Amino acid sequence: MTKDEIKATVLRLLGDVAPEADLTRLKPDVGFRDQLDIDSMDFLNFVIALHETLHVDIPESDYAQVATLTRCVDHLAALLAGKSLTAS
């Protein structure tokens, strides 16, 4: 997946978690929880959705790595690149 594709997936899954949010105004380097009206249950649902959609494991200790759009896309790109290397 390209980073643009990952970003589109992240935004789609965020939209599922916070359907009322205007994601076009999302600031890429500000935490999701500071911009969107989401709580810890919503954030866990977002992590679950990332896991089920992209088949990546995000332990609790890495939650900070998926807390902003920029970091989330970069972290997922690294995880997916690692998976494809392992698979090959």
Add this chain to the structure above:
Amino acid sequence: MADFVMPILGADMEAGTLVAWRKQPGEHVARGDIVAEVETEKGLIEVEIFTSGVIERLLVEPGTKVPVGTVLAIVREEGVAPEAAAASTPVAAPPQAAAEAGRLRVSPAARKLAAERGVDLADVRPTGPRGAITLEDVQRAALRPTPAVDRFARMRQTIAAAMARSKREIPHYYLSTAIDMYRVTTWLAAANQQRAVADRLLPAVLLIKAVALALRAVPELNAVWAEGRVVRRDAIHVGVAISLRQGGLVSPALHNTDRQSLDELMRNLRDLVARARAGTLRSSELSDPTITVTNIGDQGVDSIFGIIYPPQVAIVGFGKIVERPWSVDGQIVSRPALTATLSGDHRVSDGHRGGRFLTAVDRLLQEPERL
């Protein structure tokens, strides 16, 4: 015969709109079955029945707004002979209700969509045959911004009425204590590391379970205030404050909270949050809590002193978990801690019992593996 009535789903509720019947005359119902859907300021509520038997007659037509306590249907209890031609009795709205809401001709799909979108059918311009409101009519009405605003405004009015009544009638007392969360956070981190992502637990689940078990130790707080006296409850149904997307909140119950494992509580809490936000709670979930837990730490708040939701008798607040200086074995160390608060109804309990309750919550949280 037994009456199936418009339930009161909170001290502030005066009326509800019957949206749909889930059972028809002649159908068997068992305790806990969902018999009807009712629209209130809290959303679309699935109304359960607490009698087993056979639906004898339906007395109110969908789309009719009726006061709480209005008989919606007659249920023939087990072992009672049916009334003559009962199952074929035509459905008729009571004169009072019909006069109040009129006889709208609405397709079932349109009626359901209207309830889901918060559209008042009285505001919909009908285009169907003989003045019927169609699904498309409701879809058009739902696109107008006014109904959603009205619904939000109605919910704020409802909350305002309940909270004003609470402050007016309930003599609150307030307690707080700081709780060391080191054991909880350590145990939780280890437990979640072993779990699949979909099975991870949130700290809120341990807090809710601790409150439920503390109610066993201090049963005075497991009660409601009704008709001028305290009524103790045996079963423990802890209400959980859930904020809604467009504003407002509801506090439905996690039934038999003390008997559920942490995994069950987590699954049921996730389901409850989803249904609260989708507007599909059940009537018993709104009417059964005796105490509410509000966990506002997610919003970065240190502590909250909540207002009791009548007829409940207490509300427990949890702030955010933060590192604080803590004395351990004579040494000042940094520990994750939170502030727990209790707002209690002084007609039902006093600070002494409230203090014992918060102490029990603290004690239980020091042994998270036993929750």
